[in-house]
Amino acid sequence: MRIGIFPNLVKEESAPLVHELMELCLQYQVDFYLPEDVRNGKQSIFKEIPEAHLKPRGIIFNSIDVAMVLGGDGTILKLSREFAGRGVPICGVNIGSLGFLYEVETESLENRLKDILEGRFFIEERMMLQADLCLEDGSVQIMPEALNDIVVGHGNVGKLIRLDMYINHDFIQQYPCDGIIISTPTGSTGYTFSSGGPIVAPSAPCLMVTPICPHLLLKVPLILSDTDRVSFTAANNRNSIRISVDGMVDLEFTKDMTLHIRKSDRTLKLMRFNKNYFYKNLFTKLMGTK
Numbered sequence: 001m002r003i004g005i006f007p008n009l010v011k012e013e014s015a016p017l018v019h020e021l022m023e024l025c026l027q028y029q030v031d032f033y034l035p036e037d038v039r040n041g042k043q044s045i046f047k048e049i050p051e052a053h054l055k056p057r058g059i060i061f062n063s064i065d066v067a068m069v070l071g072g073d074g075t076i077l078k079l080s081r082e083f084a085g086r087g088v089p090i091c092g093v094n095i096g097s098l099g100f101l102y103e104v105e106t107e108s109l110e111n112r113l114k115d116i117l118e119g120r121f122f123i124e125e126r127m128m129l130q131a132d133l134c135l136e137d138g139s140v141q142i143m144p145e146a147l148n149d150i151v152v153g154h155g156n157v158g159k160l161i162r163l164d165m166y167i168n169h170d171f172i173q174q175y176p177c178d179g180i181i182i183s184t185p186t187g188s189t190g191y192t193f194s195s196g197g198p199i200v201a202p203s204a205p206c207l208m209v210t211p212i213c214p215h216l217l218l219k220v221p222l223i224l225s226d227t228d229r230v231s232f233t234a235a236n237n238r239n240s241i242r243i244s245v246d247g248m249v250d251l252e253f254t255k256d257m258t259l260h261i262r263k264s265d266r267t268l269k270l271m272r273f274n275k276n277y278f279y280k281n282l283f284t285k286l287m288g289t290k
Contacts, residue, residue, distance in 0.1 A: 001031075001117055004035075028113065034053060034060075067088050072097060077147055077148060080128065081145050087269070124203075126185075127267060128263075129182065131243075133251070136256035148186055148190050149192060149246065152242075153244065154178050156239060160178070165180070180210065195211075197221040
């Protein structure tokens with residue numbers, strides 16, 4: 001078993017955790033590697049890692065069997081496109097505030113490493129979204145994949161926008177609203193949840209469409225099949241509209257554009273240890289109960 005260690009360099013807590021994980025790997029005689037750009041970290045531990053345990057990001061995936069990601073939910077979101085389709089599962093170690101995507105807490109790190117070495121885990125595949133933005137000149141801009149959601153929303157606070165929604169090329173509804181969230185099951189516990197959308201099990205084969213503050217009597221979110229394709233235009237809109245992908249990519253959406261969203265052909269693999277982890281997290285992290 002070869003382990004990759006991917007720390008969030010912004011979080012100070014990652015430095016002692018990297019040290020602990022490297023010591024555990026040495027103790028259990030496990031090969032481990034880190035991306036060589038960790039040398040840019042401010043803490044001294046990152047500058048002291050032996051050269052033999054560093055790999056360029058472009059080839060590190062060929063040298064590891066599992067990636068230990070140290071951070072919060074945002075860390076996995078940022079790395080999701082890098083890992084999708086590579087076949088290397090992520091084992092997340094939570095040092096964030098919520099860590100809903102994580103199952104491993106810092107105090108259980110050694111026990112979980114033992115579970116990995118002894119094969120006591122299973123792999124869960126998370127669906128992702130692929131969006132294509134058709135421009136006025138007929139060209140198509142392929143957007144980065146989303147693990148959580150794609151949001152089409154107003155660019156100016158307090159300004160209503162109008163979005164025309166199509167499902168499988170058929171016009172369905174015009175939404176006067178603040179925006180619309182198109183989410184994966186993974187994203188159902190994020191912005192979709194905050195906007196009144198349903199919480200969906202990660203394995204459910206579906207897409208969710210949740211309007212944000214719609215000026216309509218019918219304000220219900222929609223759950224679609226994962227084979228459906230959703231499209232949006234804004235021909236009747238007069239205000240600024242932006243497209244956000246997992247909260248990290250921000251693009252302008254104009255009257256002459258069409259946005260197409262579907263399930264991606266690639267998935268993100270997550271390493272899991274407890275079949276009921278999702279429901280346990282649901283009640284302990286989102287509802288504040290033990």
